[in-house]
Structures are given as C-alpha cells and as structure tokens.
Amino acid sequence: MRLTPLVLITCCTILSGGGAHAGSRAHFVEPLLFIAKGGVASPQVALTLDACSGQTDQRILNALIENQIPATIFVTGRWLKRNAASVAIMKAHPELFELENHGLNHVPAIDNQSEMFGLKTAGSLPAIRSEVEGGVNAMQIATAGKPVWYRDATARYSDNAIKLIHEMGYRVAGYSLNADMGASLLSGQVETRIAAAKDGDVIIAHINQPTRAAGAGVVKGILALKQKGFHFVRLNDVVEGEKPIGPNA
Numbered sequence: 001m002r003l004t005p006l007v008l009i010t011c012c013t014i015l016s017g018g019g020a021h022a023g024s025r026a027h028f029v030e031p032l033l034f035i036a037k038g039g040v041a042s043p044q045v046a047l048t049l050d051a052c053s054g055q056t057d058q059r060i061l062n063a064l065i066e067n068q069i070p071a072t073i074f075v076t077g078r079w080l081k082r083n084a085a086s087v088a089i090m091k092a093h094p095e096l097f098e099l100e101n102h103g104l105n106h107v108p109a110i111d112n113q114s115e116m117f118g119l120k121t122a123g124s125l126p127a128i129r130s131e132v133e134g135g136v137n138a139m140q141i142a143t144a145g146k147p148v149w150y151r152d153a154t155a156r157y158s159d160n161a162i163k164l165i166h167e168m169g170y171r172v173a174g175y176s177l178n179a180d181m182g183a184s185l186l187s188g189q190v191e192t193r194i195a196a197a198k199d200g201d202v203i204i205a206h207i208n209q210p211t212r213a214a215g216a217g218v219v220k221g222i223l224a225l226k227q228k229g230f231h232f233v234r235l236n237d238v239v240e241g242e243k244p245i246g247p248n249a
C-alpha cells in the first residue's frame with residue numbers, strides 16, 4: 001500500500017480583477033495552489049484534470065493507467081451523466097484516480113458580474129450554492145465519492161463565492177501551472193509547459209476534449225515529467241489544509 005506523502009498546501013491570490021484597474025469590472029480572485037516540494041531526489045507535482053462536459057480523452061486516461069500516474073479529476077454533473085464507462089474505469093483504479101467536484105452544470109462561482117470568459121456566471125450566492133451542491137449530489141448518484149475539493153468552471157471566483165464554498169466545508173482547488181489554456185493549445189505547447197513543471201506545482205489541464213491536439217501534449221508532457229523522475233500525487237494526498245483565501249489576499 002502506498003503511504004500518503006506529507007504535502008503542504010499554500011494558497012493565495014495570483015490574479016484579481018476589478019478595483020482601480022478594471023473600471024466597472026467587479027473584483028474576483030483566481031487562487032494559486034501548490035503542494036509541498038518533494039526535494040531534488042523526489043520532486044512531485046499534482047496533476048489535476050477537468051472534465052467540464054463533453055467526452056473523455058482516452059489518450060490521457062489510458063496513459064495514466066498504463067503508466068500508473070495518479071491524478072485528481074474534476075467532474076461536473078453534466079460530464080458524469082455522459083461518461084459512465086469512463087467513470088467506471090476511474091472507479092476501478094482507486095489507487096490512481098481521485099474524483100472531485102467541478103459543479104453541476106459548469107457555471108462560474110461568481111455573484112457580482114454576469115459573465116466570465118464568455119460563460120454566464122451563477123449570478124447569486126443561492127445559485128452558487130446550488131451549483132456546488134448539485135455537483136456533490138451528481139457525484140453521489142454516480143457513486144463517485146464524496147468530494148473534498150471544489151473547482152468552478154473558470155477557476156475564478158468572487159470573494160463571496162470563496163467564503164461560501166469554505167463555509168460549505170470544501171476546499172477551493174486553485175492551480176499553479178496552466179498546461180493547456182482550456183485545451184486550446186497545440187500538442188507541442190502543452191508538452192513543453194508540462195515538462196517544465198517545477199517541484200510542488202499543481203498542474204491544470206483537460207480530459208474532456210478527445211478531438212483536440214492539446215490532449216496529446218498532456219500525455220507527452222506527463223511522460224516527460226515521469227522520465228525526469230517526478231512523482232505524481234493527488235490533492236487528497238494533502239494532509240495540511242490550504243490557507244484560507246481572504247478577499248484581500
């Protein structure tokens with residue numbers, strides 16, 4: 001049995017909109033998340049893959065299984081419904097896959113502006129709560145486990161949303177390395193970004209875009225990291241809590 005590595009999470013805001021610099025745009029935060037460094041002899045990263053909607057990128061799923069690479073998969077209710085076979089495969093490998101909450105319908109947890117990256121936001125705290133709870137319920141229905149972490153659709157949150165999610169008892173899953181920019185990059189670009197990961201990084205990419213080039217780059221990138229001696233841990237291998245994100249963090 002694999003021992004749980006001692007991992008320390010810290011969290012802070014890497015990006016905030018609004019305020020004096022963005023005119024009428026409301027304030028939001030994009031939390032940064034790291035895991036503890038494994039050290040020169042055993043560097044480690046956490047690979048997190050979002051399953052927003054759509055299908056499953058079998059190139060990535062197969063590579064993770066073949067190479068025994070653990071990953072944290074953020075699933076929406078929408079994706080769970082359409083990908084039962086993939087969910088079954090993930091559940092058959094509990095030593096590799098940790099499933100976490102990406103919301104019911106892939107809605108940004110933002111209550112103070114109407115749109116983020118072209119997606120209509122939840123728009124109110126009750127709507128954010130129902131998006132989070134809906135995701136939890138969908139995971140329960142799919143017997144995908146009880147989530148510990150929540151990541152919304154855009155990885156950006158209003159201050160009120162962060163507070164609410166913490167009050168609901170969930171951790172907010174930021175990241176430190178955006179590997180595929182919403183599965184929009186070319187294979188070589190994604191590969192280069194992942195292969196350049198540093199000890200302690202939390203990588204974000206997508207596992208729901210099988211027709212895009214980005215997925216091939218995810219596979220190449222993680223294999224390159226493995227080759228370099230990196231270990232992969234899941235977010236639940238974390239034993240220390242993340243530092244709460246304050247509105248002024």
Ligand SMILES: [Zn+2]
Pocket residue numbers: 050051052102106152153154
């Ligand atoms: Zn997503």
